[in-house]
Amino acid sequence: xxxxxxxxxxxxxxxxxxxxxxxxxxxxxxxxxxxxxxxxxxxxxxxxxxxxxxxxxxxxxxxxxxxxxxxxxxxxxxxxxxxxxxxxxxxxxxxxxxxxxxxxxxxxxxxxxxxxxxxxxxxxxxxxxxxxxxxxxxxxxxxxxxxxxxxxxxxxxxxxxxxxxxxxxxxxxxxxxxxxxxxxxxxxxxxxxxxxxxxx
Amino acid sequence: xxxxxxxxxxxxxxxxxxxxxxxxxxxxxxxxxxxxxxxxxxxxxxxxxxxxxxxxxxxxxxxxxxxxxxxxxxxxxxxxxxxxxxxxxxxxxxxxxxxxxxxxxxxxxxxxxxxxxxxxxxxxxxxxxxxxxxxxxxxxxxxxxxxxxxxxxxxxxxxxxxxxxxxxxxxxxxxxxxxxxxxxxxxxxxxxxxxxxxxxxxxxxxxxxx
Numbered sequence: 001x002x003x004x005x006x007x008x009x010x011x012x013x014x015x016x017x018x019x020x021x022x023x024x025x026x027x028x029x030x031x032x033x034x035x036x037x038x039x040x041x042x043x044x045x046x047x048x049x050x051x052x053x054x055x056x057x058x059x060x061x062x063x064x065x066x067x068x069x070x071x072x073x074x075x076x077x078x079x080x081x082x083x084x085x086x087x088x089x090x091x092x093x094x095x096x097x098x099x100x101x102x103x104x105x106x107x108x109x110x111x112x113x114x115x116x117x118x119x120x121x122x123x124x125x126x127x128x129x130x131x132x133x134x135x136x137x138x139x140x141x142x143x144x145x146x147x148x149x150x151x152x153x154x155x156x157x158x159x160x161x162x163x164x165x166x167x168x169x170x171x172x173x174x175x176x177x178x179x180x181x182x183x184x185x186x187x188x189x190x191x192x193x194x195x196x197x198x199x200x
Numbered sequence: 201x202x203x204x205x206x207x208x209x210x211x212x213x214x215x216x217x218x219x220x221x222x223x224x225x226x227x228x229x230x231x232x233x234x235x236x237x238x239x240x241x242x243x244x245x246x247x248x249x250x251x252x253x254x255x256x257x258x259x260x261x262x263x264x265x266x267x268x269x270x271x272x273x274x275x276x277x278x279x280x281x282x283x284x285x286x287x288x289x290x291x292x293x294x295x296x297x298x299x300x301x302x303x304x305x306x307x308x309x310x311x312x313x314x315x316x317x318x319x320x321x322x323x324x325x326x327x328x329x330x331x332x333x334x335x336x337x338x339x340x341x342x343x344x345x346x347x348x349x350x351x352x353x354x355x356x357x358x359x360x361x362x363x364x365x366x367x368x369x370x371x372x373x374x375x376x377x378x379x380x381x382x383x384x385x386x387x388x389x390x391x392x393x394x395x396x397x398x399x400x401x402x403x404x405x406x407x408x409x410x
């Protein structure tokens with residue numbers, strides 16, 4: 001487990017260079033406006049192997065993980081017109097589709113509450129500042145901040161996203177009290193926020 | 201509506217990661233739909249999720265899968281976009297509070313259980329508490345959220361009015377009092393299965409501390 005995490009954290013910088021070359025949001029735009037199959041193939045080749053890894057962490061067979069990666073990508077195709085670059089990066093949007101599918105299919109909870117809030121933004125003074133920031137810049141900043149926080153905090157954040165287990169189980173696995181895990185998560189998250197606020 | 205009490209950062213993270221159970225997610229989403237600060241925080245946490253997805257190792261996807269996906273694209277029509285309704289509106293199926301079937305569980309306290317997916321642990325319910333009622337001192341087991349929808353209550357932490365959410369640490373003990381004037385209606389979500397001997401005891405536990 002630790003070895004895998006180490007590998008993952010080392011990889012965090014790798015996608016940056018790729019993200020700088022390919023504008024995934026523009027590919028989604030091409031699907032939305034002209035059903036561009038070539039754009040979809042590029043998105044598929046980049047995201048499907050990552051989504052498969054994301055699903056595999058749930059402990060399912062490679063076949064099922066692949067089916068779910070496929071289904072996530074088909075949803076990306078069919079809902080592409082609902083993506084808007086102003087609201088976030090392509091990777092954020094695709095992550096939410098994969099997350100909801102994992103909840104619906106693998107955990108058999110309902111992800112309906114996420115769907116309710118899709119495309120929804122509460123009007124706010126704070127958000128106007130956020131919107132002026134170029135979204136792809138913001139993603140690079142999030143990736144940079146993620147690379148800058150201490151490894152044990154990064155590991156905890158990655159665990160909380162990739163492993164589909166509640167915080168109480170992460171605590172059991174790390175043999176720490178739940179309160180300790182929560183406060184470490186808050187600390188990691190706040191440090192990331194500070195880094196982001198500093199660059200903004 | 202000025203919201204003072206927000207979701208804890210640890211709860212926002214678990215919500216965005218999709219690891220918070222259905223009951224707490226429903227309450228968190230209901231608060232997010234009312235709260236610009238937590239809406240932005242949740243979007244930020246989802247951005248982090250996207251970056252973490254980017255950083256994952258690659259698991260090779262078979263050519264068969266790739267070809268089948270590309271071949272099936274034209275078979276998928278775009279799903280219709282539903283008009284926005286908040287998680288709470290969906291749960292209440294468009295009814296207002298007066299139209300719900302309230303069940304009286306104690307003098308001044310009524311409850312409506314809200315539906316969750318089959319087999320989900322925990323519960324989501326609406327609680328209606330009469331003005332002036334004092335709830336006995338109680339602690340929190342963690343894994344509970346209380347969102348104020350109408351009226352207000354006060355405790356040593358402060359005043360919880362409409363839109364405020366109590367996302368309290370397990371170490372917090374408090375003794376809330378419902379403000380005079382208006383019945384307080386809260387959305388109460390708990391992830392744990394009943395830890396109390398009687399159902400009534402469990403229902404009342406957060407409010408009257410038995």
